[in-house]
Amino acid sequence: MNLLRVKLMTSIAKDVRAYMLQIPLPKFPPIIIALIPNKGNENSKTISQLHKKLIQEITPQLGIHILSISSDGAITEFQAQQSIIDIQTPQRLSIHELSLNIHFSCPIFDNIGPIVWVQDLKHAKKTARNAIFSGAWLLTFGTSSV
Template identity: 45%
Template sequence: MFKQNLAKQTLRNIRLHHAQSDESISNTDICYENMMRFKKFADSLNYNGPVATMTDNTKLKESLSYSATLGCVIGSTLSVSETKVSNYEEVITIIDKIKVENTIAKQVQIYLLQIPLPKIPPIVIGLIPNNNKEKAADIFAYHQKVLQYAAQLKINIVSFGSDGAANEFNAQLMLMSTSTTENIIFEDQLYNIKFKCPVFPGIGPEIRI
């Protein structure tokens, strides 16, 4: 049935076909390659201005399937390397393993980069499956990876936005509390307002939204 659904194509041929598309990502983790995809997109627009990062942990319909783009079984919290397949028989083996280990993903942490201009679509830089048990420290680590690659590629990220879930909110607080050699501080004693944001080397100031 699996072969019939794929019109008798081999897994290798399907992967090669999808790999030719610039719209696809070959790694769902936050990685240099995905950040480079955004950089190339921005360069194609001659854009080097501010960029917004958005993240959200979205509920998934629990299911398992084969991804021709990634060459693996998707829908679990196992890493891509653990679910890679080279033939149809391995697909069934991996699916059985996921079911036995109860590692079917219930949520996916989505990371997007957005150029703040009209009609410019956001670019996906990370799709991280999880069981909705991620702690603030886990999300903070993802934020740090984004900033690490942004500094290398000279992407001017100015903000991190989320929907306000407790772990995401606390991750933002951790980001804003990062020790840096330079900070931007605004204080109004009359209205008891004090605003502070870190300035990251090679990137610039960061705020949370």
């Protein structure tokens, strides 16, 4: 398909959701394993469906074992993560330490293992910094406020 035809059909994605593999060792650059075009308004349901597709279809085909998945601080991303965390799997990794008020639980997926959801710290810092200068009068972050 030539480029002009792609432009006329408006088939060029302005934004894409990128799933990257990051090996936690020095000098290993991230590897893109999936680029999925955004179709405009994304909500937590469509994002969680993409995450499920990654977990249940893409990674088993590639033979990848996921340790953690991170995202920026957008509320839709957080809600999508929460829906994946709430998936009922035959096994769960649970840690409860009452003296430290720690209650951790994550699903263990067949052929993949446990998946822990984290927020990308660089994006969280940028999101918080931008929110401070947004013109809002009061912002709350967990138990803190600005």
